[in-house]
Amino acid sequence: MTIWTCATCAIEHPDSQTPPVSCEICADDRQFVPAGGQRWTTREELATAGHRITVRELEPDLYAVECAPRLGIGQRGLLLRTGHGNLLWEPPGFIDDAGVEAVRALGGVAVISSSHPHLTGSSIQWSHAFGGAPVYIAAADQKWIRRPDPVIRLWDAGCELLPGLSMLQCGGHFAGSSIVNWPDGAGGQGALLTGDTIAIGADRKSVNVMRSFVNNIPLPERAVRRILDVATPLEFDRIYSAFGLIAAGAGPIVDGSLQRYIHWIRGEVEE
Secondary structure, eight states, X not given: OEEEEETTTOOEEEEESSOOSOOHHHHSTTSOOOTXXXXXXXXXXXXXXXXXXXXXXXXXXXXXXXXXXXXTTOOOEEEEEEBTEEEEESOOSOOOHHXXXXXXXXXXXXXXXXXXXXXXXXXXXXXXXXXXXXEEEEGGGXXXXXXXXXXXEEEOSEEEEETTEEEEEOOSSSTTOEEEEETTHHHHTOEEEEETTSEXXXXXXXXXXXXXXXXXXXXXXXXXXXXXXXXXTSOOSEEEESSOEEOSOHHHHHHHHHHHHHHHHTTOSOO
């Protein structure tokens, strides 16, 4: 039996002798199937091609866990260390022994979660490598689970992943799209892990929210306001998204960017 990984989104699928017919994640209007059609790969094939896991420090107690060369969507996984165990956030779609040992040297993994279905990667393989660490998935996104497993824990609205470390459901990109509030981040000024729930603009001075980033599908005002309602009351100075960083002043940036979004979709801004 083989664990099949979609070559486009790098999300693992159920063990089987032959690959699935299609990747439902990529067939959805938020993602895409390449012009060349659906393609599958495996952990063994990726290793032979030279893929490997790298781990590097971003700030005290926060580490990037990444696959090189880039794989699938190419998100940066994050290992967040706490005194009560470590969170692996949005793990890559690949895993190798060296990466596991590097993470184990930093205290291992107590819990795994992601902001939304696109960035679950090889969560189940990472969980199995660390003794069946629970994988938290929003109940609202249950239908998008590609590799069912007993380690999966469904949650709704909000949950405490580890003492002092909470995950909050914002909706928007997916119904269960979420963020993690890390009060001790940014030197005690607070940080958010947002994946694509709140994405960082190329200017690193703005954020954006969308139903589909690659297909340019916007969100309605009610969805943007819900994200504001969840995020803006939190105290945070820094944001780590799936691909970028706002190092300081992130709180006002979120509020200002999303208020601007609402003004545009309401037609209140001159062109």
